[in-house]
Every structure is written in structure tokens, then in C-alpha cells.
Amino acid sequence: MSLVELHLALLTAGPAHGYDLKREYDAWFPDAKPLPFGQVYATLGRLVRDGLAEVVETRSEGGPERTVYTVTDAGRARLREWLAEPAPPAVSGTEDLVRKTVVALRTRDPDRPASAFVDDQRVAHLRRIRSLAAAAPAGPGEDLGSRLARRYAALHLDADLRWLDEAATALETRPRHPDQEGPR
Secondary structure, three states, X not given: OOHHHHHHHHHOOOOEEHHHHHHHHHHHOOOOOOOOHHHHHHHHHHHHHOOOEEEEEEEEOXXXXXXXXXXXXXXXXXXXXXXXXXXOOOOOOOOHHHHHHHHHHHHOOOOOOHHHHHHHHHHHHHHHHHHHHHHOOOOOOOOHHHHHHHHHHHHHXXXXXXXXXXXXXXXXXXXXXXXXXXXX
């Protein structure tokens, strides 16, 4: 995820302080991991350092001091360049799901076979898909961005489920004797 460009995008709505950006990010991506405040302020510091954003004021509204930021012309140009480049396909054998499945298979724990991990993972994925469906607001007032982000998550979970089905089938049909499996 490119936090620099996401912060720039959030700032295009107008000047804002870090709390506003975090709240807006969490609204834009309601099913993603919430953005930590420390990451927000660290990224804002880099944006200012690199001339992509600037401080427009520092104010205290009866609470802690808040610094208000705005995007610069250079920041808008950076955001346009980022949006013009297609995102690389996120196909990687280093995803946690793949790593854990391979580890479960290769470690051959007699108390917890790889098939148990695959079964538990399927249950977790199905629960998450159901929670995404239950969280979906219905009606014309639904935010299109949130709906698309939720749909993206559900489709990725569905693809993971199909891969888990293949893994389960492969585990059922693999040779049972360790010498028949080839090198480790």
C-alpha cells in the first residue's frame, strides 16, 4: 500500500490535520486494518519534507495542538502520476496463507496435520465473507468506494477459498510415506 499517495489523496479534499486523515482513511477503507496514528504523522512529516504537502496552520481548539496540512502542486502531480500507473497484480507466494499452508505441510506435525490447518483456514475465510456481506449497507445511499473495497476483499477471499480447496485435494491425494514425497 502506498501511504504517501493515499495521504495526498485524502488531502485533496482540503486542508486537514492527522486525526481527520486517519478518520477519513478508515471511512474510505472500512474493512481494512485501521491506519495507526503514528503512521499518519510519520507520513505527513515525509510529505512536508519532500515538498508534497505543507503546514498551513497550527491550532488548538480547546484540546491538543493540531497541525493542519494541505497538498502542494507537487503533491497533486505525484498523485496524478501514481494514478496513471496500473497497480501490479498482487500474486505472490509470500502471502501468509501460502506460507502457513506450506509450513503446515512441510513440518508434518503429528498432532496437527496440514489438513486441519486448511480446514480451519476455510472456516475463518467463510466467516470473514459472511461478515463482509452482513456489514454491507443496502440502498442508494451506500458509499460506492466502500462497496467496491468490500467487494474486492470478498472476491480475494473467494479466490483464497478456491486455492484452499486445491490444497485440501492435494493433501488428500499425496503419498503417505515420507520417502515417496521427494526431497524436502
